[in-house]
Amino acid sequence: MNNQLKQNQLVAPAIGRFAPSPTGPLHFGTLLAALGSYLLAKCSGGRWLLRIEDLDPPRVIPGAADTMLRLLEQLGFEWDGEIIYQSQRYERYQQVLERLRGDGRVFDCSCTRREILASAPHPGEEGPVYPGTCRNGVCGGRAERAVRLRVADRDIQYRDGVFGEQSQNLEHDVGDFVLHRADGLFAYQLAVVVDDIDTGITQVVRGADLLSSTPRQIYLYQCLDVVSPDYFHLPLAFGDNGKKLSKRNGDIGLVTADNGALMLWRALEFLGQSPPQEFLNSTPAELLSWGRGNFQPVTIPAEDRQIRF
Numbered sequence: 001m002n003n004q005l006k007q008n009q010l011v012a013p014a015i016g017r018f019a020p021s022p023t024g025p026l027h028f029g030t031l032l033a034a035l036g037s038y039l040l041a042k043c044s045g046g047r048w049l050l051r052i053e054d055l056d057p058p059r060v061i062p063g064a065a066d067t068m069l070r071l072l073e074q075l076g077f078e079w080d081g082e083i084i085y086q087s088q089r090y091e092r093y094q095q096v097l098e099r100l101r102g103d104g105r106v107f108d109c110s111c112t113r114r115e116i117l118a119s120a121p122h123p124g125e126e127g128p129v130y131p132g133t134c135r136n137g138v139c140g141g142r143a144e145r146a147v148r149l150r151v152a153d154r155d156i157q158y159r160d161g162v163f164g165e166q167s168q169n170l171e172h173d174v175g176d177f178v179l180h181r182a183d184g185l186f187a188y189q190l191a192v193v194v195d196d197i198d199t200g201i202t203q204v205v206r207g208a209d210l211l212s213s214t215p216r217q218i219y220l221y222q223c224l225d226v227v228s229p230d231y232f233h234l235p236l237a238f239g240d241n242g243k244k245l246s247k248r249n250g251d252i253g254l255v256t257a258d259n260g261a262l263m264l265w266r267a268l269e270f271l272g273q274s275p276p277q278e279f280l281n282s283t284p285a286e287l288l289s290w291g292r293g294n295f296q297p298v299t300i301p302a303e304d305r306q307i308r309f
């Protein structure tokens with residue numbers, strides 16, 4: 001049943017995307033998302049778009065996006081259409097925020113983080129659950145800081161292509177969440193959904209660290225009257241220190257043009273594919289070609305694992 005449903009999600013040509021943050025060099029963890037999203041889109045006969053998530057200027061490293069794009073090219077990835085940069089889309093995010101405001105879906109919030117911590121009903125997985133303090137207006141004389149989306153007290157359910165049935169009650173587990181931050185930046189949840197809608201994305205493939213964001217994004221789709229895409233969350237790779245492999249954790253798992261083929265081979269293996277041993281000596285392009293011809297989404301393991309380099 002599970003496998004059959006997963007297969008059905010691949011019947012129509014998908015429009016997928018890879019959406020890295022330019023906060024450092026390409027790491028094995030990011031390569032998994034690039035490879036998984038690329039192969040899932042391509043094996044459905046679909047398109048693969050690229051988006052640079054440079055929403056948060058202080059975290060962006062100048063030149064990192066270009067370096068990553070060059071490396072992806074060297075590894076043989078080919079994307080469709082123009083690259084989208086979130087930093088160029090603030091007006092569009094504002095437009096959608098205003099629409100949600102017009103629909104009565106959002107409200108201004110004057111709470112500080114400390115206040116929310118102090119009055120939260122219980123700790124949520126990603127910080128305190130917003131207690132709803134400003135739902136009916138900010139207290140007299142206080143300046144609004146953030147804009148929050150009013151959530152509903154019902155379960156958001158979906159079937160992830162890798163991790164299976166998922167369900168979350170936003171009111172209980174998250175609370176009304178931020179779309180526009182106190183520091184003036186748009187929240188990741190809003191930007192991702194607006195970008196995916198505007199580019200017609202039908203298939204979202206990304207790391208399992210974003211599993212818990214997905215119900216919020218599906219709820220946003222519902223608020224905007226748009227059908228949400230299919231989701232495939234990929235298992236996370238952990239280093240020896242038990243931490244997710246990422247640019248924040250040093251040079252372990254760094255992908256370069258020189259080790260690209262080996263990294264792709266290992267990424268295919270990590271995603272539950274069985275690349276032949278002799279392909280260890282092939283070029284990145286040959287490995288991607290093998291992946292396009294042999295990728296089996298149903299064998300992606302729903303389990304985070306440690307990997308050694």
Ligand SMILES: [Zn+2]
Pocket residue numbers: 108109110111132133134135
């Ligand atoms: Zn508030």
